[in-house]
Amino acid sequence: MGVTRTKKSTSLKRKRKDPPGDDNDDGRRTKSENVSIGKLTSQIKNKQRRSEVYGKLLHEQSVEKKKRRQLRQKEELRALENGETPAPRQVPKTIENQRVIDETHIVREDEEEIHNEDKEDEFASYFSFNSSPKIIITTSRKPSGAMFKFLENLFTVVPNAYYYARRNYHVKEMVKHATARGFTDLLIFNENKTFSKGARVNGLLHVHLPEGPSVMYKLTNLILSKKIRNHGRATSHYPELLLNNFSTRLGHRIGRMFASLFPQKPEFKGRRVVTFHNQRDFIFFRHHRYVFEEKKGVRRRHGGHLSTAEVDEESFSKNRIKKSSKRKSKPSLALPSGEDEEDGDEEDVQFSGDEDSDSDSDEFKAGSSSDEDSDDDDDSSSSGSSSDDDDDDDDDDDDSDDDSGEDEDGKKKEKKPFERKKKLTKAQKKKIADENDDRPTSVIARLQELGPRFTLKLMSVQKGTFDSKHGEFEYVRSTETDGTRKNRRKFVL
Amino acid sequence: MTSKNGKSKKSSSNSSKEISLLCADELGYLRFASSSNAYGAILHRFDSSYCVSNTYENKKNKETFGIEKLCSSFHRQMGCNLYAVARRNGKVEIVRAGNGGFFQPLYDKTVGGVAAVSVPKCVGLDFTEDGKQLTVAAEDGTVTVLRVKEDGEGTWKSGGADARSFALLKEDVARREEEGVVLCARASKDGKRLLYGGKGQGNDVKIVDVEQEGKLVWKAKPPPVNRLNYRAPPWVKCARFKDRGEANGGNESCVFAVGTGEKKVRLYDTRANKRATMEVEYGEAPVNSVAFSSVDEHRMFAADSRGKCCAIDLRTSKACGAIRGNSGSVREIEAHPTLDLVATVGLDRYVRVYNGSSRKCLGAAYAKQNLTCVAWDTFQDRDGNRKKKKGKRVDADNSDDSDNDDEDDEENDNDILPKKRKKKKSKSKRKRRRRMKT
Numbered sequence: 001m002g003v004t005r006t007k008k009s010t011s012l013k014r015k016r017k018d019p020p021g022d023d024n025d026d027g028r029r030t031k032s033e034n035v036s037i038g039k040l041t042s043q044i045k046n047k048q049r050r051s052e053v054y055g056k057l058l059h060e061q062s063v064e065k066k067k068r069r070q071l072r073q074k075e076e077l078r079a080l081e082n083g084e085t086p087a088p089r090q091v092p093k094t095i096e097n098q099r100v101i102d103e104t105h106i107v108r109e110d111e112e113e114i115h116n117e118d119k120e121d122e123f124a125s126y127f128s129f130n131s132s133p134k135i136i137i138t139t140s141r142k143p144s145g146a147m148f149k150f151l152e153n154l155f156t157v158v159p160n161a162y163y164y165a166r167r168n169y170h171v172k173e174m175v176k177h178a179t180a181r182g183f184t185d186l187l188i189f190n191e192n193k194t195f196s197k198g199a200r201v202n203g204l205l206h207v208h209l210p211e212g213p214s215v216m217y218k219l220t221n222l223i224l225s226k227k228i229r230n231h232g233r234a235t236s237h238y239p240e241l242l243l244n245n246f247s248t249r250l251g252h253r254i255g256r257m258f259a260s261l262f263p264q265k266p267e268f269k270g271r272r273v274v275t276f277h278n279q280r281d282f283i284f285f286r287h288h289r290y291v292f293e294e295k296k297g298v299r300r301r302h303g304g305h306l307s308t309a310e311v312d313e314e315s316f317s318k319n320r321i322k323k324s325s326k327r328k329s330k331p332s333l334a335l336p337s338g339e340d341e342e343d344g345d346e347e348d349v350q351f352s353g354d355e356d357s358d359s360d361s362d363e364f365k366a367g368s369s370s371d372e373d374s375d376d377d378d379d380s381s382s383s384g385s386s387s388d389d390d391d392d393d394d395d396d397d398d399d400s401d402d403d404s405g406e407d408e409d410g411k412k413k414e415k416k417p418f419e420r421k422k423k424l425t426k427a428q429k430k431k432i433a434d435e436n437d438d439r440p441t442s443v444i445a446r447l448q449e450l451g452p453r454f455t456l457k458l459m460s461v462q463k464g465t466f467d468s469k470h471g472e473f474e475y476v477r478s479t480e481t482d483g484t485r486k487n488r489r490k491f492v493l
Numbered sequence: 494m495t496s497k498n499g500k501s502k503k504s505s506s507n508s509s510k511e512i513s514l515l516c517a518d519e520l521g522y523l524r525f526a527s528s529s530n531a532y533g534a535i536l537h538r539f540d541s542s543y544c545v546s547n548t549y550e551n552k553k554n555k556e557t558f559g560i561e562k563l564c565s566s567f568h569r570q571m572g573c574n575l576y577a578v579a580r581r582n583g584k585v586e587i588v589r590a591g592n593g594g595f596f597q598p599l600y601d602k603t604v605g606g607v608a609a610v611s612v613p614k615c616v617g618l619d620f621t622e623d624g625k626q627l628t629v630a631a632e633d634g635t636v637t638v639l640r641v642k643e644d645g646e647g648t649w650k651s652g653g654a655d656a657r658s659f660a661l662l663k664e665d666v667a668r669r670e671e672e673g674v675v676l677c678a679r680a681s682k683d684g685k686r687l688l689y690g691g692k693g694q695g696n697d698v699k700i701v702d703v704e705q706e707g708k709l710v711w712k713a714k715p716p717p718v719n720r721l722n723y724r725a726p727p728w729v730k731c732a733r734f735k736d737r738g739e740a741n742g743g744n745e746s747c748v749f750a751v752g753t754g755e756k757k758v759r760l761y762d763t764r765a766n767k768r769a770t771m772e773v774e775y776g777e778a779p780v781n782s783v784a785f786s787s788v789d790e791h792r793m794f795a796a797d798s799r800g801k802c803c804a805i806d807l808r809t810s811k812a813c814g815a816i817r818g819n820s821g822s823v824r825e826i827e828a829h830p831t832l833d834l835v836a837t838v839g840l841d842r843y844v845r846v847y848n849g850s851s852r853k854c855l856g857a858a859y860a861k862q863n864l865t866c867v868a869w870d871t872f873q874d875r876d877g878n879r880k881k882k883k884g885k886r887v888d889a890d891n892s893d894d895s896d897n898d899d900e901d902d903e904e905n906d907n908d909i910l911p912k913k914r915k916k917k918k919s920k921s922k923r924k925r926r927r928r929m930k931t
Binding site for chain 1: 522754800
């Protein structure tokens with residue numbers, strides 16, 4: 001009896017459960033929008049049955065989603081073809097864009113109090129050109145081979161850095177000696193000692209000298225340049241520095257600290273960029289060279305949905321953008337325009353391929369640089385537009401190059417004209433040759449990654465030089481005060 | 494007079510709910526933070542900030558105007574609370590501040606060895622209870638006592654105060670320029686005793702008589718050795734006298750707490766023993782500040798330089814709960830003189846106000862700079878409390894003017910109230926809190 005009863009009950013349940021599968025689409029969609037599939041199926045006690053229904057629903061959901069997406073894309077394409085403005089794209093909710101902006105954020109850079117503080121903090125002498133960085137790099141005690149490989153990489157990044165063997169010195173001693181010898185920064189890289197897996201560099205202590213703060217970072221995701229595909233080799237030019245998204249007061253301070261590691265006069269000839277990109281309190285370190293490649297033929301742009309590396313898009317000179325946007329109007333997979341068909345050239349496809357690979361290799365970079373560009377547009381709009389006016393006769397490409405170079409400061413901009421001329425002379429021959437060719441040229445700016453790549457996570461900021469026991473902390477990472485698993489939208493940098 | 498009283502009454506009734514506090518930072522800004530509600534408590538904004546640096550643009554703010562100590566005399570002059578501010582350049586100012594406004598310093602005096610190459614830091618700044626005497630102690634051991642001249646109106650004004658000073662250290666010691674001989678100094682409420690201590694052998698807590706040119710009155714014995722036969726050298730980072738109450742005999746300042754650089758909080762009772770009567774170890778960083786609760790006799794607070802604050806129960810001599818929320822070093826923790834509130838300021842640039850018993854954060858305000866000190870502005874609040882209480886206690890007392898007259902004069906008595914009244918007060922508070930919760 002008991003058995004039959006249970007059977008009956010299950011069958012009943014099944015009947016009750018089944019309808020969602022057999023229902024007409026509209027009803028379910030509304031349901032599934034509100035209730036998760038797991039919730040819908042969780043009442044089914046038979047596991048096999050449950051997983052079946054679950055899988056089915058999941059599949060249906062994904063199919064539906066795909067349909068909806070395709071519909072959106074089609075509509076967008078249609079709108080573009082008709083010359084209308086397409087519906088605004090959906091912006092995904094991310095942890096980052098849900099961030100709560102609190103009062104620690106710097107609203108205006110030129111605020112008096114911030115200025116007053118900056119004027120007198122530990123990095124003031126660097127920013128007023130009174131001191132130039134001179135750095136000690138050292139390791140934890142008994143460094144491993146892996147550490148030295150890493151340091152080898154690192155020395156290509158940081159100019160004016162000196163290696164000192166750690167031997168058996170305490171940090172305090174090193175601080176004392178380094179200060180006496182006129183160093184401005186002390187970088188101590190730490191590694192773990194799990195010998196089974198091999199030692200791995202996992203920490204960085206950055207002490208600014210003589211009195212500056214000492215900052216502890218956790219270092220993760222270290223990839224040496226050797227492991228990076230198509231990596232370049234760094235030159236010894238002073239790099240440019242990008243500090244992205246250091247938006248709070250603490251971030252500002254950290255950013256200044258990073259800045260004071262590098263000489264303040266970037267040599268643009270080297271086209272070398274060091275990036276500290278903050279995202280969700282993780283500081284991504286990257287080291288690139290920007291490369292401008294001039295190709296015959298037209299770069300085909302992706303239409304619609306596909307994400308593209310926007311590195312070059314914004315930075316193209318205006319006429320370029322116009323051209324490309326014209327082309328954009330026919331984004332179907334067939335060859336885009338009459339011109340191109342004449343060319344019968346496959347290069348464009350290659351370009352897009354290149355680009356994609358780039359964007360894959362460092363996604364954040366693409367995003368960041370687009371941010372950057374939007375920032376820069378405000379700054380460099382005057383210079384950019386003027387150059388556009390000039391360049392029509394001789395060469396637009398090189399100018400666009402310079403615009404695309406991620407420029408930060410006024411100082412850098414000042415140096416640019418000089419730089420531009422030099423390039424002109426270099427590439428002149430090539431250009432003349434190209435001008436005879438009717439095909440339109442396009443310049444692609446891409447980033448070639450050079451050095452090591454790693455991620456830093458801020459653990460603590462200590463006022464004064466390092467003191468393990470009695471230090472006074474400006475910031476200590478803790479679950480109480482920072483974003484937690486419950487509240488992930490609070491960030492400190 | 495009557496019109497004046499009427500005005501003050503108005504203002505007090507408007508601001509009776511308001512709590513406000515003043516905080517000082519390393520760049521020399523003074524800021525007001527206020528909340529419209531004492532217990533519901535969002536410390537929502539800074540009403541105004543006051544900066545001296547604007548007038549002296551070329552100088553370095555941090556080294557000249559950075560504020561090292563701030564203390565509140567809970568006394569009014571011309572309708573505003575008086576504060577003393579010790580700046581980095583050795584200047585001590587007495588500032589009138591209140592109702593969200595600041596005024597030019599009333600009194601301005603350079604203290605400490607001006608001739609010295611580097612101006613010694615101010616390590617102690619305390620008003621007496623009547624607000625007419627200010628004790629300033631500097632790092633090099635010079636103590637300056639500023640006192641209002643009695644012949645005039647008995648108020649602070651420029652040039653209107655006597656200053657006398659004496660040295661805590663003998664000249665040869667001071668000349669050796671040993672650092673950390675005097676790291677902290679506090680004067681008692683009656684202004685007769687001065688408590689100081691420092692870092693290093695022989696610099697444990699001492700009490701001297703202010704009136705007798707720094708004659709040594711009491712000296713702490715070092716703590717017993719630990720099981721390794723080791724005794725850490727003394728390192729007094731902060732200290733505070735407990736307000737005289739019934740427990741202390743009411744006439745002498747003899748109970749005080751000390752926070753050490755070795756992560757310990759000690760409680761001394763000069764009548765009982767030369768050694769600490771209580772010792773609590775907590776946290777993992779030097780204790781930056783200690784405070785006694787004004788509401789609960791058996792509770793005190795301590796804050797360390799990693800941002801950890803806790804309440805300590807004096808009966809069990811254990812840390813009884815953490816005050817959470819500070820992400821940087823807490824420079825000062827200060828209990829409200831009448832209410833069950835605690836304020837913390839520190840290097841994370843926030844002023845936070847907590848409920849003293851539940852240790853919940855009631856509000857926080859962002860002050861933009863690294864903060865060094867905090868002081869409560871209690872005047873308005875006291876008005877409000879007193880009124881309510883009076884209404885309850887004496888129903889027949891219907892003349893408001895007399896109320897107001899009383900409160901200015903009676904204020905000093907507030908601390909020495911008999912026990913019953915205190916209890917009543919706390920009960921009413923509890924009720925109010927309940928109301929707030931509901």
